[in-house]
Amino acid sequence: MALRAKIVEVCDKKIATKGENVGLSFYAFFKNKNDNPELLMEAATWWIQMHKLDHFVKAHKIKEMVQNNL
Template sequence: MDTALRQHAIAICDAKIAQKGDAVGLSFYAFFANKNTTPPLLMQAAEWWIATHRLDHFEKATKIRALLASGV
């Protein structure tokens, strides 16, 4: 996952955690607006989420943030 997308995803996780608490779940779709304006980035996030880490559709934002921050 490229650096800009990783930083954006971390910011989204931080916002969701701040808004709804540590138990909040999200999917990789949370990193994007409802319109698919950047298909390559969407595919990059999907590959990171599904193929690389084999995550469920919804995961705890704290878990995703930790993975993103570790650079994995």
């Protein structure tokens, strides 16, 4: 699954279970083991270097950024 699709899927699940104000970090898109280091680095680069986001960001904001190709 592509990173963008995975991000939207996880954001939707978190919002549905924890509400609109739920925050998450880029680690939320991965299992608790490093089984896909390339995708993890892609997410970290997008989150930290490209957008300079805080550690926790509201899921609805992340979903909106991904859907707007930011």
